[in-house]
Amino acid sequence: MDLSDVASRDSQTALLLVYTDRGAEILETEFNEWYDEEHIPQRLLFPGCTRASRYRAIDSKPPSWTALYHLDSPEIPESREWCQLNEQASDNEKTILASIPIVTRSTYTMFHDSHAKDIPHQIISAGKVACIVHLQIKSRDLDVLLDSSREQADLEAKFKLWHRNFITRGVSTTPGWVRSTMYTRYSGKDMKTTPELKIAMDCHLLVIHEWDENGDAMEISKLEANVAAQTQIWEKEILCDVTRETRIFSLHKEW
Numbered sequence: 001m002d003l004s005d006v007a008s009r010d011s012q013t014a015l016l017l018v019y020t021d022r023g024a025e026i027l028e029t030e031f032n033e034w035y036d037e038e039h040i041p042q043r044l045l046f047p048g049c050t051r052a053s054r055y056r057a058i059d060s061k062p063p064s065w066t067a068l069y070h071l072d073s074p075e076i077p078e079s080r081e082w083c084q085l086n087e088q089a090s091d092n093e094k095t096i097l098a099s100i101p102i103v104t105r106s107t108y109t110m111f112h113d114s115h116a117k118d119i120p121h122q123i124i125s126a127g128k129v130a131c132i133v134h135l136q137i138k139s140r141d142l143d144v145l146l147d148s149s150r151e152q153a154d155l156e157a158k159f160k161l162w163h164r165n166f167i168t169r170g171v172s173t174t175p176g177w178v179r180s181t182m183y184t185r186y187s188g189k190d191m192k193t194t195p196e197l198k199i200a201m202d203c204h205l206l207v208i209h210e211w212d213e214n215g216d217a218m219e220i221s222k223l224e225a226n227v228a229a230q231t232q233i234w235e236k237e238i239l240c241d242v243t244r245e246t247r248i249f250s251l252h253k254e255w
Contacts, residue, residue: 013110014074015183017132017206019197021063021102034096036253040067042085044255048072053126055249059221063102063197066132066249068208074107074186104193106201108183111160114168115179126254127178127210131220135159135205136243155240156205162234163207167227174223176213182206200245220248 022031040052050070057064069077076082089097097103137159139151160182168180183206190198224246231242 014071014076014186015108015110015206016069016071016077016105017108018067018069018105019063019102019201020065020067020100022065023099023101025099026096031096031100032252034092035065035067038090038093040255043069043082046076046082046085048076051126051255053254054252055130056252057247058129058250059248061247062194065252066247068126071107074109077105077107078187101192102194102197103191104189104197104201105191106188106206107186108206109186110181111184112164112182113179114164114172114181116172116177125212126251128213128251129176129211129220130249130251131209131224132247132249133207133209133224134200134203134243134245135207136203137205138241138243140239140241155238158238159234159240159242160205167230168209170230171209171223171227174211176211178210178212180207180209183208196245199243203243203245224248 020035022028035054040054043049044052048071050072052067052069054065054067057066071077086097137152137156139155163182171177171180185202185204185206188201190201193201228244228246231244235242
């Protein structure tokens, strides 16, 4: 499939990714009614929050839910006005937020977007299946570790180029593929998290692959196993370590 590539190194197009789990105290119907009818619609009224989607995990890993907010700027979720939304929350929202065991978020700026040329009508719509990959690159070279800023940036630049030209092009050949987007982390807030989830949320790079038809979690897992193997080869060649945490979700609703 032909790719249409959009380089966005200087773009302020941003993403707010939020993981949640309802826990045992909140019924799923109550949780979804609050999220779908109160929480997200309120944030979509905020200037610069252009669209949103919610996904349910299909990989049997916690947390079970993620929400994606597309923003004009990564500074929006850090603004005083956005934070005031929590202060203005209803009693129902305050009760639910106090009860759920996991609420953690990170904000990202888009680095690069690749999408299928032959299905332009899908560019705005959320993919029906999303594979979310958190990535952290660390050199094995002691000199790089001791003087990390510039060398780390160079290492990440090499990885981004390799990932776009090799991994994304490979993923794009799978049936139903819509888009692969790479982001760099801007900031984060661990309201309620776990040690494993914190490692993923602290990763500096984020890649989201999307498909326009309901996929099989097992098939996507096989694809990810192949990507992991290819990444290990790259690690050996470049003398670095790549932390990868992969999640697979099915679309619940988009706005």
